[in-house]
Amino acid sequence: MKDEQLRTKEQLHKKIIEACKKGDNRARYKLYELYSKAMFNICHRMMNNREEAEDMLQEAFTQAFIKLESFRYESNFGSWLKRIVVNTCINAINKRKVDLTYCEEIYDYDTQEENDNYEPVFTVENITQAMAQLPEGGRMVFSLYLLEGYDHGEIAQILEIKESTSKTQFMRAKRRVVELLKQTHGDAMDKI
Structure with missing residues (x-):
């Protein structure tokens, strides 16, 4: 059918x-x-x-x-x-001649391992708000990879960057989104 x-x-x-x-x-x-x-x-x-x-x-x-x-x-x-x-x-x-900004130059991250046993309840609105706070380069890679379904090779070609840069940008953007969600949702995010 x-x-x-x-x-x-x-x-x-x-x-x-x-x-x-x-x-x-x-x-x-x-x-x-x-x-x-x-x-x-x-x-x-x-x-x-x-x-x-x-x-x-x-x-x-x-x-x-x-x-x-x-x-x-x-x-x-x-x-x-x-x-x-x-x-x-x-x-x-x-x-606009905006260069991709490395997230590590803007934010310091802990290298904590993520706990895969906890599945937090996120809303599209919360994630969208967190994404809006990402640096432009990280937001673009995050969006193209996670939301649009492009792989890192395709993203590298589209943005004219190295594939490793795409992977790094995605990883850092993902961490930053989690960090922002932790800041705004406190206790519910502590288990991540």
């Missing part, structure tokens, strides 16, 4: 995409409605600012509509669009 629903959804999206390629503005709006919320979330996590995220979303959709003829259904449309969104955000950040 799920396979049949997925095929039906893919066929519907294919019809919308094909109509977009022919210049149908109603189809473009429908495609925007289908994907804008998920793509905005990516923009917001990467830009850490609502207004900039809105700008990046519009820029990414503009680029997607311009490049739509190159979409060949070799992957699903959401993945193709996500790549455009991520690249749009990274290009905007690079234009």
